[in-house]
Amino acid sequence: MNEIIIIDSDNVRGTALAKRCFVRASSSVFVYTFENVWKLVCLKPNGSGGTGAEPNPDNWFVALRHYGQKNITKFPVVQGGVEMWYGGSGVKPDEKKTFNIQRPFSSDEINRVLDEDFEELLDWAFAVDRESRPLPRLLAPDLAREHSTALLILSQGFLAAHSDQLDEQIGDLMGWNDGIAKADGGLSDKMKEAVQNRDWWLKALGLPANREDEKWTEFEQRLRNELGPKENEWEGSGTKMLTDALRGGTSNPNFELVKNGYLDLARRFRPRGQQ
């Protein structure tokens, strides 16, 4: 019951999606696609595969289907399986199905999705207790990354204000360059004091100074939902340490703490292939 089928007339997009599915599929992924004629292509993680595959039709447990191919009734999923729908321009309100990939799924966009998001999607799709689990990020419309984005951007501001301490790795990752440094015009000196103050962060994040306030628990929960790290990845992560420092309030954020928080956040945000 590990087979995945993708039904998409666009061979390039279907293949791009199939390759991303190897993050979970151990055996092979099938793509029913159009290249002059409709054909079933079998793809294997090692790059081998080809047409003429003879899959066991009882095995279709997970199907990813392009909205344009809604009239193709071949390859139904087995009882208990799941069909997820996608479109190059995202969810189409008039074609919405039970489970819809929320992001536009062109082949370029498919390549930008994080491995962990695909892993989460397929783990959910193959789970026996799927119905009792929360929707994965790719299917849930309300899991935007607004809190983690704000934290990351504030970290960029902090690090830029400490440009004299930036090493090459972090500078390159942020996009810092000589042009920005010249245009800075001494900005970092003026801003250094402001960004080192905990209140600068709390005001932008909409958080109270009181660490016991419920807003902090909610913020951390939202942050974890947005970033989706597993329990053992969250504890000890740069993001968690930065958040703890902001919440604790025992000292103002320092360069190393923010740098590590930024590196952790940036790793989770960077498009695939640019990490």
Next chain:
Amino acid sequence: MTTPWPKRRARFNHDWLQNRFLPAMDAAMSVLQNKISDPRFLENFPTETLSTWPERSAEARSLIERFEEEMSPRVLFHRPPLSRCDPRTLDWLPDLVHALWLGRYPVQAWISEAVDALRESEKAYDAFRSRTADGLRDDCLDALVRFRNACRDLAVSISRLPGEILVA
């Protein structure tokens, strides 16, 4: 309220250019190459399909021109939580975040490439139209192929513009 840029891009590039206009041009090519016989299609092609290009071309231009403004992480300061930054911070952080984005990604190159592809499409369209003044005939095929290829390159270059705000 303006439709978000990714949605506008999807409507133009995916829904119209890739799934309607290019397939219609492919069909016209098949008819001109005598692979399919459909004289009615050829008759309607200039009015039903080709005539939509000038307006769509303007839409493509606006889409490309608006990319930097609408897809820069600077726009995140227009709404919470970042809009809550104090006024002094709003004086420098949005511009810095924009400059860092330009430093991380070849945004200007992406835009130039798309502008060039659009210009080529417009030139190829004009050349094709000048050949079709007396109707679509076999000798229009080369010009049609050039226009189709230019539109395909345009689709690729517009697809290359990221559909999400890249903050890292």
